Amino acid sequence: MSEQCQRCGEEGEDRRTLWMACLYEMRELPVPFKLSAIKGVYQEQVGTKRLETLDTDVPVFETMPEEEEQQYRFYNLRVCKSCRAEWMQAIANWFKAQPVKRHPTGTGVYGRKHGAVYEMSEEEIKERWPDVELVRK
Structure with missing residues (x-):
């Protein structure tokens, strides 16, 4: 199914979802975010495990003892791969900047x-x- 990139407007079938959560009302920004929610249990990555069949490392998460499910809100955008790449570069630039x-x-x-x-x-x-x-x- 063809879908339009929310940033550049390109039509295509291969879209990516950028998920953002920062405990702030991001609709203050002039960006067409959609709001989504996921219900689950928060887990932190505690390491990696080698997956030999794919020759890669996969994350290992801490198992939370009997934690109650919560609803987590995310702001998201559906974008093409080029716009996702630019978004990732913008985050890297922000992190490196003074x-x-x-x-x-x-x-x-x-x-x-x-x-x-x-x-x-x-x-x-x-x-x-x-x-x-x-x-x-």
Whole structure:
């Protein structure tokens, strides 16, 4: 069945699902995420096991003792292989890049962007509320 890539619009039958979960409302981003849920038990990878027949290593997960099933929410996108490759490269670039450190601005006005709280600069305040005058005590 032909399906359109949600990013580039290419029609095709070979699509991949990007699953993202970060305990944040990602619909804040201008991205057409769909919301999905999976019910199950969380497990962490504790190692790998060699699968000789395929000449590869497969992950081994910790068995959780009698843990109750929970519902886990994920944001997802259906994309072509090229867009998936670019997404993977973007994650690698983000991880390797130096984190942006915000410094106090002295305004005492705080904003929130993508889940992070920061002190806004006077320029950001004027841009967000052009008709409001910043008054200092």
